[in-house]
Amino acid sequence: ELKVEQNPLFLSMQEGKNYTIYCNYSTTSDRLYWYRQDPGKSLESLFVLLSNGAVKQEGRLMASLDTKARLSTLHITAAVHDLSATYFCAVENTGNQFYFGTGTSLTVIP
Amino acid sequence: DTEVTQTPKHLVMGMTNKKSLKCEQHMGHRAMYWYKQKAKKPPELMFVYSYEKLSINESVPSRFSPECPNSSLLNLHLHALQPEDSALYLCASSHDLAGTATPNSEAFFGQGTRLTVV
Numbered sequence: 263e264l265k266v267e268q269n270p271l272f273l274s275m276q277e278g279k280n281y282t283i284y285c286n287y288s289t290t291s292d293r294l295y296w297y298r299q300d301p302g303k304s305l306e307s308l309f310v311l312l313s314n315g316a317v318k319q320e321g322r323l324m325a326s327l328d329t330k331a332r333l334s335t336l337h338i339t340a341a342v343h344d345l346s347a348t349y350f351c352a353v354e355n356t357g358n359q360f361y362f363g364t365g366t367s368l369t370v371i372p
Numbered sequence: 373d374t375e376v377t378q379t380p381k382h383l384v385m386g387m388t389n390k391k392s393l394k395c396e397q398h399m400g401h402r403a404m405y406w407y408k409q410k411a412k413k414p415p416e417l418m419f420v421y422s423y424e425k426l427s428i429n430e431s432v433p434s435r436f437s438p439e440c441p442n443s444s445l446l447n448l449h450l451h452a453l454q455p456e457d458s459a460l461y462l463c464a465s466s467h468d469l470a471g472t473a474t475p476n477s478e479a480f481f482g483q484g485t486r487l488t489v490v
Contacts, residue, residue, distance in 0.1 A: 295478050295479075303483070304462060304482060305464075305481040307478040310477060312477070358420050358427060358428070358468065359417060359420060359428060360405070360417065360464075360466075360479050362414035362416075364414055365413070367412075
């Protein structure tokens with residue numbers, strides 16, 4: 263059974279601080295995705311990581327992938343309130359199957 | 373156009389009703405998906421269609437019946453649901469990824485249908 267685990271599940275951080283969300287998965291996949299979900303809304307694609315060592319950055323968010331460790335990280339730099347949301351990683355398994363991690367609910371406090 | 377459109381946005385149905393959820397995309401994607409999401413939980417994969425054929429059914433009860441009439445449309449027919457089936461139902465689409473890796477491989481999600489079974 264494919265498992266995708268994130269930690270922490272809940273994260274409360276002050277504006278201006280840095281933090282990292284971790285995503286561990288159990289399958290030998292080299293395709294990993296990060297999504298953002300605001301309350302009551304759908305999922306917005308943030309990053310697509312398709313190979314070992316891939317690193318993508320957009321604004322205050324940076325994602326990386328280590329397929330050997332089966333680990334992806336989402337690093338937040340100098341957090342702002344607008345980043346408050348739930349973040350999901352998703353692993354693609356044997357084509358066309360996206361399995362989501364447990365989610366990290368992020369709250370940025372002024 | 374990177375939009376996946378779902379209708380209706382909200383649906384309340386009784387346990388004896390029959391209803392359908394609809395999903396449409398015009399991005400040329402050949403893989404389409406249904407997910408179920410309960411509050412404060414991750415989306416759970418239900419069905420995957422690849423080139424209009426059902427390729428994955430994640431042991432979903434038969435009261436949920438998917439249909440893919442053509443490459444742009446995906447339906448989910450609902451019959452004799454239970455209150456525990458109340459959830460947000462999300463449709464998504466992507467390029468068909470079996471055996472390939474493309475830079476534009478992520479799944480795009482619709483806004484969802486919030487279903488309440490009474």
